[in-house]
Amino acid sequence: MAEVLVTGGSGYIGSWCVLELLAAGHSVRTTVRDLAKEPGLRAQLAQGGADGELKVLAADLKSDLGWREAVDGCDYVLHVASPTLTSVPRHEDEMIVPARDGVLRVLRAARDSGVRRVVLTSAIGAVAYGHPDREQPFTEADWSDVDAGIPPYQKSKTLAERAAWDFIATEGNGLELAAVNPVGVLGPVLSADYSPSLGLIRRMLDGEVPASLKFACGYVDVRDVADLHLRAMTDPAAVGERFIAQSGSSLWVRDIAKILRDRLGERAGKVPTRELPNWVARAMGRVNPQLRLIVPQLGKNFDATSEKARRVLGWRPRPIEQTVVETAESLLALPAAA
Incomplete structure (x- = not known):
């Protein structure tokens, strides 16, 4: 078994990667920005059935301190660690600089310490943005166009992944790299701190979304994202490759709403039954910060294919309908105070 570091272990994807590694028998350590987060992280992992030794260390993407030791x-x-999107930043560099510099800090430390391989958690944001409308699904051959006015989060993921590949090519000194590019990540929650994709389902269940927004993208189960990270970590075929993580085809928001209503019955009684016209959503986005983040996606279908991950690494994700239902049930089971 191997010694593995997961950066950002308190995050949604990071915590599930830790759980998968522990279940596979690996020795695991993880980083958090502040060790004050350690008790909450351990409670979170215990909720997921963590079994095994875990070392927690402090390291911040914005500083060199702690990475060599980690x-x-x-x-x-x-x-896995990366700046997360909670609102529109005042300047895009607030997201771009820590994402790009953080990747390079981790890669330098890994190279200098003789690490065999790094698996980078990128995103579909580094693949599918800034392109003209198209019918064919996006693949790993596609890159988002950072000169096309794409949102700061997607731009940060694109530039960070580009920087990682450039580093490997010019300064890697034999360090191996693979990248995982998840789409919208759903699945069971371990705490009330979860990904933005789950926030949409939470708001639908709570009746905070009066109508479905008109956009479509792919979704994937967080447990399958973690599984793909482990496959990319050890399979020789993963070296130098990107892998999109998506289960099936893209879903419109109205499709998710229908799954919730059909499968959850009365528990989904507040889920919207109608779709909001794009012009209304754009107008509302002028005064609603959360909605403003979604406005660039209105009317678009960000479909992608995970055929490569299936073919090269034997990855087999869960049916996304199952994940949507299990996500909702997990959110409904959270304590009301959360």
């Missing part, structure tokens, strides 16, 4: 003695690094 990677020292590791065979592999899963670099």
